[in-house]
Amino acid sequence: MPAPALGGASAAPGATTGSRGEGRGSPRRSRLSLVGASVVMFVRVMRANLLTLVGFILTVLIVVTAAAVALVPAIGDLFHLSLSVLPYPPNQLFTGPVFSPPSPAHLFGTDSVGRDLFSRVLSALPIDLGIGVSIAGFSVLLGGSLGLIAGYWDRPWTLGGVQSLVIMRVTDVFLSVPSLILALAISEVLGRGTVQSELAVMATWWPYYVRLTRGEVLAIKNQPYIVAARAAGVSDGRILFRHVLRNLLEPLLVYFTMDIGTVIVTYSTISYIGIGVPPSIPEWGNMIQAYQDNLVTQPWLVGSVAAAIFVTVLAFSLLGDGLRDILDPRSRRILAASAPGQGGTKLAAASPGGSDS
C-alpha cells in the first residue's frame, strides 16, 4: 500500500493522562448541588414570570386545601375524633338564617335551607379536582401511549402502518361526535352516578391526546438528532422512551395541566345537566343547577360556585403556560438570566412562540 502523504498524527495532549479534573466533586456532592441548582433555577424562573408564580401559588393552595378537606376527617376517624377544616358540615341544614348574604359567619352566605355555602364549595373541591386530574391523567396515559405508537411506527404497508391507521381512524370516529354529547350518551347507557359519568367523560377525552401526541412524534422523529441517535446505535425502544418522549413531555405536560381546568368545566356541565354526581353530594355542577333559580335574587349562590370553578381553571391555565418555559432548556436559561430584581417586565420577551393549545 502506498504511503499516504498526510500530516503526522500527533498524540492528543491530555487525552489519556487527563487526571486533572477528577478527585474534586464526588458524585454524591455533584448530585446534591444539581438539586440545589434546579431549585435556584425554579425560583429564578418564577420570579421572572409573575403570572406563572400566581398560577403556581394558586395551584399549590388549591391542592393543599383539597387534601386538607379530604384527609383531615379521615385522619380524625383514626383517633375517633370528628375533625374537619370546614366551618360546618356541608349538608347540615339551618346553620344560620336562610338566604343570608356573605358575612363573617357565612363567608359565601347560606342557601334556601340554611346550608353554609363556603363549606359546600370547599367540600366539593376534592371531588372536582380528583375528577379533573383523574380524567386528564387517564387521557394522557391512554391517548399519549396510543399517539406515541401511532406516530413512531407508521410506515405504510407494514404492521406498524396498519396499527397506526387503525388507531387514527378510531380516534377520528370519537372526534367526529361532539365530546359532550358523546359523554352524555355514554353515561345514559352506563346509568347515572359519579363513577359512571366519570367513565363516560374519560371515554371521550383521550382522542385529543392521540392527535396531539402523534403530531408531535411525527415532527420529532424526523429531527436530525433522532437520526443521529439511530446512527450511534441507540435501540428503537431507547430512542422512543428517551429521545422522543423527553421532547414530547413539554407540549404534553402543558396541555395536560391546562386540560385539568377544561375537564372540571366539562364535568360540571354534565353534573349540571343532572346525570353526574347525585344531589346528596355537593359538587360544583349540581350546586349551580340547584341554585340557578336564585340567580337574580341571591346572586352570591351561583356566583361563589362559579368563582371557585373560575379560580381553579385559571390557576391550572397559568401554571400550564409557565410550564412551557420551565421545561424548555432554552427559555429556562433565558428566564433565569433575566430574573434578578426586575420581575414581570421580562415576561413578553422571555416566552418564545405563542400558546398553541
Add this chain to the structure above:
Amino acid sequence: MTEPVLRVDHLSVDYVVGAGTFQAVTDVSFELQPGRVVGIVGETGCGKSTLGHSIPRLLPTPPARIRSGHIWFRGMDLLALPKWRMPSLRGTGIGMIFQEPINSLNPAYRVQDQMLESLRIRRFRDAGVASVPAPRLQPFDYSRPGGTKPTPSPAQPFVGALPEAMRGGRPIAKELRKEVLDFLRLVRINDPERILNLYPHELSGGMRQRVMIAMALSEKPSLLIADEPTSALDVTIQAQVLTLMKELMGEVETSILFISHDLGVIAEMADEVGVMYAGHLAEFGPVQEIFEAPQHPYTKALIRSVPNQYKDQGPLPSLPGSVPNLSQLPPGCAFHPRCPLAQPVCRDDPGPGLSANTAGTHPAACYFSTEVAGLP
C-alpha cells in the same frame, strides 16, 4: 493487502416518489482499506449523501429502495442482515457524523447525558451484554506511516465490573464521567468540566461539531462515515476540525469515508478519492492521481472550476448544460451531453465499468480516459 473494512459492490439506490423513480446512486463500487480515508466528492444532488446513509442502512425505506448490490462491512453483507440486527452494528461498528451540528444533538439533554449514552452503548457491547454482529476487534495494523503508534484505549475491559454497572454503582459513574472528559479533551475542548453541563444550544457550531465527533469516536467505530462534517462551519473552524479528525483517526483506530462537495477539503483529508456525477462513480483513485492526472472529463472540469486564489484569470471556466434530472438520466453515459470528448458511442453505451477500464493509472468510467489529459 488486508481485507477491506468496507467494500461497496455495484450498489444502486432509488427514491420511489410520486413524480417517478429517482436513481440517486447507480452501480457504485469501491473499497475502503483499514486506516485509510476515502473521499467522495461531487456536486449537490449527485448521490453522495444517499451513498453515505445507505451504508448503515439509515435511509428511510420507502421512499428509498436499494435496488441492487452489496455492502460488505468486515466480511458481512449488510444488506443481507436482518433489519433488527442493524442497530447493534451502528455506533460501535459504523459511526456517523452529520452535516448539521445545530440539530444533531438532542436539545433536551446536556452534553454529559448524550456523551454518556454513547459510552454506555460501547461498554455494554464490549462487555458482551448485547450481542454484536461484528465485535470491535482490532485485526488491522492501524499505525500510519509517519504517525505515532495508537495509544492503548482508555477503556479497560469491562467484564469484571459488570454487576456494579447493572446496579448503577458509583465507581462506574465516576469512571464513565472521567472517560467523557477524556474524549472531550481528545477533541480539543478546552474546558470540558464546564461543557459537560451545558445544553446544545449554549454551544457554538464548532463546539457542537466537536461534541458530535467526540460522541462518534467514543464508540470507537471500525468505520466512520463523515457526511460533510465541516460544511456548516466557517473556514478556520473547518480547518481545525479537519486536522483534528485526521489526528484522531489513529488514536481510535478507525477508517473514514469522507463525503464532501469541497475539493480542497477532500484533497486535505482523503487517501483515495471517488468522484461522483449524477449517481455514478466517475472515477476512483489515489488522491494525488485524481488531482494531477484526472482520467475522467468530469473530474477535469471539476478541478478546473476551482477558483485560483492568487491569479485573476477572468471568468471561471464552467461546463455547458446542467446536471441531469435523476429520474430521467440520459441514455448511455450520464455525462455525455456535457462532455467535450463525447462520441456517438457514449450515447449508445453506458460506458466501461469502473473496474474494467485499465487504460489509465486508476479506474475511470470513460472510454476516452487517455484523452482527458489533452483537455484544457
